[in-house]
Amino acid sequence: MGKCHGLHTARKLRGHQQDQKRHDKQYKKVHLGTFLKANPSGGASHAKGIVLKKVGVELIKNGKKITAFVPNDGCLNFIEENNEVLVAGFRRKGHAVGDIPGVRFKVVKVASFSLLALYKGREERPRS
Numbered sequence: 478m479g480k481c482h483g484l485h486t487a488r489k490l491r492g493h494q495q496d497q498k499r500h501d502k503q504y505k506k507v508h509l510g511t512f513l514k515a516n517p518s519g520g521a522s523h524a525k526g527i528v529l530k531k532v533g534v535e536l537i538k539n540g541k542k543i544t545a546f547v548p549n550d551g552c553l554n555f556i557e558e559n560n561e562v563l564v565a566g567f568r569r570k571g572h573a574v575g576d577i578p579g580v581r582f583k584v585v586k587v588a589s590f591s592l593l594a595l596y597k598g599r600e601e602r603p604r605s
Contacts, residue, residue, distance in 0.1 A: 516571065517541040518564070523585065528560045534582070536564075545582040546574075549596045552584075560588050 481489050498504050506512045517536060518524040526534035526543070531553060534545045545564050547553045556562065563586035567574050571581055584592055587602065594600040 512571075517543050517582075518566075523563055523565050526562055526564055528556055528558055528562055530558065531556065534562060534564055534584075537561075543582055544580050545584050546577060546580045547584050548592070552592055552596050555592065555595045555602055556584070556587050562587050 513520045517539070519539065524536050524538060526536045526545075529535055529542065532544055532547070533542055535542050543564070545562070546567060547556060562584050564582045565585045567581050567583045573579055573581055586592060587595065590600050590602050595602055
């Protein structure tokens with residue numbers, strides 16, 4: 478069975494197209510608004526948070542607790558508990574990456590210093 482043809486089939490074709498759209502995963506993610514409700518950062522690309530026990534971060538804007546990945550070897554040493562960090566998405570549109578299950582965010586800045594600059598030795602973080 479193929480498509481309807483003819484002069485009086487516009488409504489049928491339009492209805493079928495809407496049905497197909499409603500079954501599309503990306504379309505539903507964008508148009509239903511459930512993605513924004515489920516996303517801890519509320520649709521923003523970055524979010525500020527307070528560090529809890531090295532890998533946990535509590536977001537400032539809504540108090541949600543998330544797990545964040547700290548990139549580069551030894552960068553975990555630059556982070557102390559109760560530091561303010563900037564968290565970004567971890568690629569793959571909200572899915573976990575590689576062999577790290579459930580981790581969907583990465584740390585970008587620590588106490589207003591770039592983590593990459595601290596790692597490469599361009600900046601010194603004042604110890605308090």
